[in-house]
Amino acid sequence: MSATVLSGASAGAQASREADADTATLHQWLHGDDPRLVAWAATEARERKDAALLAEISPVLEQEVLPPLYTDDWHSSQAKVVSALLDALIQTSTPASARAIRMVNSRFPAQAALLASRLPEDQALPLLRVWLSDTDGGWAGAELQRVAAMLLAREPKSSGGQMYASSDGATRSFVGRVVEDSEEAVQVRVSVDGSPSQLLGHGSCGDFVGGPLEEGWPQVYIYDLVENDKNDPGVALVELGTDSIRARRFEENRPWGSCFGVQPLNAETRYSLLAYWVNADPKALTWRPEVHKGIRWTDEPTYESELGALVEGERRKLEATVRVLHDRGLLNDEEAEHLRPRLTVSILCDMKPCPLRDAAGTE
Secondary structure, three states, rough: OOOOOOOOOOOOOOOOOOOOHHHHHHHHHHHOOOHHHHHHHHHHHHHOOOOOHHHHHHHHHHOOOOOOOOOOOOOOHHHHHHHHHHHHHHHHHOOOHHHHHHHOOOOOOOHHHHOOOOHHHHHHHHHHHHHHHOOOOHHHHHHHHHHHHHHHHHOOHHHHHHEOOOOOOOEEEEEHHHHHHHHEHHHHEEEEOOOOOOOOOOOOOOEEOOOOOOOOOOOOOOEEEEEEOOOOOOEEEEEEEEEEEEEEEOOOOOOOEEEOOOOOOOOOHHHHHHHHOOOOHHHHOOOEEEEEEEEEEHHHHHHHHHEEEHHHHHHHHHHHHHHHHHHOOOOOOOHHHOOOOOOEEEEEEEOOOOOOOEEEEEO
């Protein structure tokens, strides 16, 4: 795991600072119950690079009495102080314990991911496994699940291991679970001209308007994660194949936003993991997570024959991917025999009246 240090813009005009406090006073503030002074202690520890004070931050974060961290108010006093503590660790490359990271990961996923990337492998691996298995962690859990999957995917044999239980109770390797949870969705448009339906793009953006620096507080910095943003000035957290997740640092009161949020672990991103393991660009694989096909209607027997051939052709493409993974030692014999990406076929009948008895199906 490698260390990552981010730079931030100048804070500009700030509230008057308790910069002249001595180390003993900062120590008292750090362990006190005034959030503003805790934030000042963290800020001064960061700016002075005070190793003794910095070493005390992780134990402070480990305290279960530290939250509430589940409020929706991003700029609450509690959120500010935790942000200041995490920023001090990140900017000075001071390690945090896995327990401290777990205490804050549900509210501060970007900071948690950065700190986890610095842990020794034996400490990071259990944390990544927890993140990967979290399917009910909201937006933060989805970000960390994706980060964990990409980090584990770099060395799937050594870091994945036989550690994941599938829905049927069987034990799968990390690669096996990715294969089992992958999917190819094929939509077949049946019409008089035989042309496929159109593939539609999608995306979303989010932003925050900012606000004034709160009086008496130091400048507090927050972080977020962006994916595949070529114009982003942040630092790479993990790069895998064609995908890159980067971290950004900025003043918590500054306007910010992004249209490059981290995508969850889904059909597209699992496909990217498979493409990485077979050493191919995602576009080079012979199947895709979403495929649109067309069949020209003449009569029912011809339609049934063409649909059957189409489905069998897609199934063979999926089997070829599994064979490559097995040949490279990423799937064991049992997994290669029984596991396949899911193939889902839906039928769009674009004729009125529709001559088909069933306009949807799953393989």
